[in-house]
Amino acid sequence: MLNPLEHPVCLEFPLRLEETAWAQHVPFAMFIISAMRPRVFVELGSFRGVSYCAFCQAVKSLNAPTECFAVDTWAGDAHAGALEENVLDDLRAHHDPLYADFSRLVQATFDEALAEFADASIDLLHIDGFHTYEAVRHDYETWLPKMSARGVVLFHDTEVRERDFGVWKFWAEVKSERPHFEFLNGYGLGVLAVGAEIPDGLEFLFRADENETRLIRDFFHQLGLRVESAEKVKAQQNQIETLHDYIEVLKTYEKVIRSSKTLRAYRVLKNEGFGGLMKKGFGKSGKNE
Ligand SMILES: C[S@@+](CC[C@H](N)C(=O)[O-])C[C@H]1O[C@@H](n2cnc3c(N)ncnc32)[C@H](O)[C@@H]1O
Known part of the structure; x- marks a missing residue:
């Protein structure tokens, strides 16, 4: 059974915490690095790198022999929408100083990147790309030959049934063929053993009975909620800062408007009529600027 005291890294707070649907799974990401010690992840x-940096943070903390x-x-x-231009630069600025000695950000399509990996070389694969049935099936099938004998594949969004999300449907098919575990919180995270061997540290997951399954889910859910709450507070703080910036811009704009000759002329015209305008010298160049 799971003994969390053997994997204290899952209690670490994530250093990278941006807007994400993945926040609740950060403790499990850190745990699985500790339990599996994968050679290649x-x-x-x-996207903004919340899930990825959680795996990397655990690799660094544990000094695990993992290339990421x-x-x-x-x-x-x-589904994710078009990304803002600075997303990758922002991620690099966080990632490179901390993790560049064992991790690489590969800017490519999933299909293009396949050629960079030898067959049977990957121990841990996390699939969190485009979430239609066809896309997730394609990603799984094209990357499966790259998985090692102790390979484990994670699928995010196994519980999302809205729009054209289809991970749930593919997960239902694929899990029937292999040892598996599913977290139902945080939009669902499927854990699938795809090799001939099950990594020692993960056996308890795949062999859990009903009661153990409930406890394991609850344990990681509770830890995940702590991370998600912090992520929400940070997102709200960012919104408040943006609002403050807008208010400052509006104040400056208001000052400019108030001090403008046109506005003052309008006020005089309104209150004192055309005569007032002439008396106060509006219309003569160089005056009342
Ligand atoms: C749901 S987001 C990933 C979220 C991320 N794991 C997190 O922690 O928040 C999906 C990402 O997959 C990328 N993506 C989708 N299909 C892709 C493909 N075929 N090749 C490369 N990137 C792809 C998108 O650019 C997007 O950044």
Whole structure:
């Protein structure tokens, strides 16, 4: 059974905490690095890098022998929307000083990046790209030959049934063939053992009975809620800062308007009529600027 005291890294607070649907799974990301000690970890779909940096943070904290790769075009997709231009630069500014000695951000499509990895070389793969049934199936099938004998694949959004999300449907198919575990919180995270061996540290997940499953889910859910609450507070603080910036701009604008000759002329015209305007010298150049 899981003994959290053997994996204290899952209690670490994430250093990278931007807007994301992944916040609740940060403790499990850190845990699985501790339990598996993968040699190669690849993430398909990193966006602002919250999930990816959680894996990297655990690798660094544990001094684990893991090479990490984040693959993304950083162009966005129909579900994530088009990404702002500075998303990748912002991620690099956080990532490079901390993790560049064992991790690389690969700007490419998932299909283009395939050629960079030898067959049977990846121990841990996280699929979090485009979420239609066809896309997730394609990503899984094209990357499966790259998985090692102790390979584990994570699928995010297994519980989302809105719009054309189809991970839930693919997950239902694929989990019936392999040892698996699913977290239902945080839009769902599927954990699938795809190799001939199950990594020792993860056996308890795949062998959990009903009661253990409930406890494991609850344990990681509770830890995840702490991370998600902090993420929401940070997002609100950012919104408040943006509002403050707008208010400052409006105040400056108001000052400019109040001190403008046109506005003062309008006030005089309104209160004192045309005669007032002439008396106060409006219309003569160089006056009342
Ligand atoms: C849901 S977001 C990833 C969220 C991220 N894991 C997090 O922690 O918040 C999906 C990302 O996948 C990328 N993406 C989708 N399809 C892709 C493809 N075929 N090749 C490369 N990147 C892709 C998008 O650019 C987007 O940044």
